[in-house]
Amino acid sequence: MTLNLEYEAEIELNLDYRSIITKVVEKALDLEECPYEVELNVIxxxxxxxxxxxxxYRTIDAPTDVLSFPMIGYETPGDFDGLEEAQEDYFNPETGELLLGDIIISVEKVIEQAKEYGHTRERELAFLTxxxxxxxxxxxxxxxxxxxxxxxxxxxVLDELTIFR
Incomplete structure (x- = not known):
């Protein structure tokens, strides 16, 4: 798996965000039985x-907690069958990895929502991921x-990682 992770916020989360995001991504891939190595971008x-x-992208002039930009047009959610037929559309030609898409998370929303919902920043970041x-x-x-x-x-995903509210 190639996880391109960029931390662009000035505010610090004060936790091991790379580890949290990685384990959530890996668990989600495992539970969805993704048959490919993937490339994913997280900002x-x-x-x-x-x-x-x-x-x-959504003509909504307000901050949100997370945005997702999938690269795959699934006929049925979580169905990876047939993706190889459109290899040039869905796979990195250099690595052969499935181009899953992009995730953008607001660090400020992670902090705000963790406090609002009464759980940890780790749990909020894991949930949004x-x-x-x-x-x-x-x-x-x-x-x-x-x-x-x-x-x-x-x-x-969160239960199997024992990340609870």
Missing amino acids: LTDNEEIREINQT AHSMMHLFGYDHMEENERIIMEEKQKK
């Missing part, structure tokens, strides 16, 4: 930067039945 930024990205990974696997939460499936999958 930790501040509210202003994520607000600008949110405005540009798990949530975003599910989006990168094609899951969504716009419809009630989709939301339930996605939330169950996120919870399973």
